Amino acid sequence: MMPSLNHLSASSRCARSSHWTGAFRLWTLDFGLSTSLLLGATALAATPEAAPPDTPREFYNAGTRQLAARKLREAEASLESALASQKEQLRPPALYNLGLVRFGQGVEQLKKGPAAKPTLERGQSAAKQADAALHQADEALGGNDLDRMVAAYMRGRGARKELKAATEAVRRALQAHGAVLTRWERASGDFKSAAELNSADSDARHNSEVLDRCIAKLVDSLREMQQCLNGMCDKGNKLSEAVKQLKGRIPAPNMPPGAAGDDEEDEDQPFGPQPGQEEGPSKQGQEMTLSPEQAGWLLDAYKLDSERRLPMGQGPAADPKERSRPTW
């Protein structure tokens, strides 16, 4: 069943998505599309391209066509324009289709962005490695065995690197999923609004319920990732501290190769200023002296275009066009 449209012809189109749509009813409406096509068939044959939408109804139809063609960004703009016209009849179907568009945008973002489960698994694995490295570092710091300290140091550095990479990946996934959450919340609002405006629209209600369940799952996933991120940050700090302590205990000749220039601060700020780094001395030279006239030329050169005169033409001056009509 599709949202009812009074006194207007409507053809429905049902599309099934492969993802997330176990129970999601995806109906799109061509609001008077068949009528428009029938009436405008000859005109369309004459014109190579369809004219850009002008009326709210045309915006709605354009948005619906774009939704069917999976041009989601364009569809959103068109449907928003249709809604902004505040046409009472267009509002519920436009909201319904806008909900579909935004849901689809969320799905696309999910597909493009990093997947939650592998990212989470990677984060958990990195956290486990960090735990093991921390344990080893604690044991090494408890004794005086140089070899164990060097081994713990090396393992700590490796775990820290992996932890950093995993943290970054989780952070990216969090951002991507957060954006999807925003999209889906808006889509759910659209479906709820459509159902509020048309209480007989069971599809909109159903879709909003399904979407709310998807949002709940997404929020759970986001929460899990956030917890994982917090845990990784904590472990990263502890690990950095342990690695620093190990580095302090290992004599310089015994340090593994590459350890001297591989501090965490270096990794964090690869292009930042080094500690103790100062700005280099300015170029040596004498201050240029300018006469008032030279200074005036320089200042003139920097003036805005409004005061700059255009060069005169070299050829013969042309007569102005004769005006047959009065100049008012």
Place this chain on the structure above:
Amino acid sequence: MKTADMGLWLLAFRLPSAIGLLLAPSFLSLAALAASPDTLFQAGATAYRAADYTQAAEAFRQSVTLQPASGTLQDLGNAEWQRHRTGEAILAWEQALWLDPFNDAARQNLRFARKTAQLEAPELAWYEVISTWLPVNWWAWIAGGSLWLAVGMGALPGLLRRRKATWQQATAALALMVFLLSIPALFGVQTRARIGFALQKDTPLRLTPTLEAQTLTRLAPGDPARWLRSRGRYVLIRTSRAVGWVEQDQLGLTCPKAGKRIG
């Protein structure tokens, strides 16, 4: 200055709140309903001087409910401004000017408040600007008086079987001209009555009249808007930035009865 102009619309608008106050177990409300507008005004002024702006605003509001007056509205605006309720203050001052356009204090307060809060004044059409020159009921009197004068001067000599004098014809023409000139002002009064102001902070301007609507922008308290139409508990308004819906209690109209009539 206290005038009892435009009392009916304000009374009609405030009647539900007056009933609410009657039911509320507040001592002030019970005392206020028993009191006269003058007593309430005095109570408000006393509270204002004592820096009790909440009580002052309440007393002024009740006084205005019983007897709308430009001066009381101006004081109500002052009390609301002191309570940091910019939207309510601007609305009260605009209502004071609606009743009495010669109230310079209200005008200056409005100018100061808008400058301080960086708010824009409503954009008025030329006929609306003309309508602000005189109090709104004056225009009705002028239009009615001039029309009847023109009709009288034109028709009475004939009805009394007397010859039309030149002065009678000149007076009829003049009265007709005044009547015609007052029509744009009357129209301006009608359209100006639909101007309202956002009352709450960050009032969401919705794309659709629904609970879960998309928010187009947020209005600052005191932002002007024009009432277009209503649907349920939402009203469609036009601001300088966009057209959208707000909840009815989030918008205060200069002439509240106008909103009820339009809706």
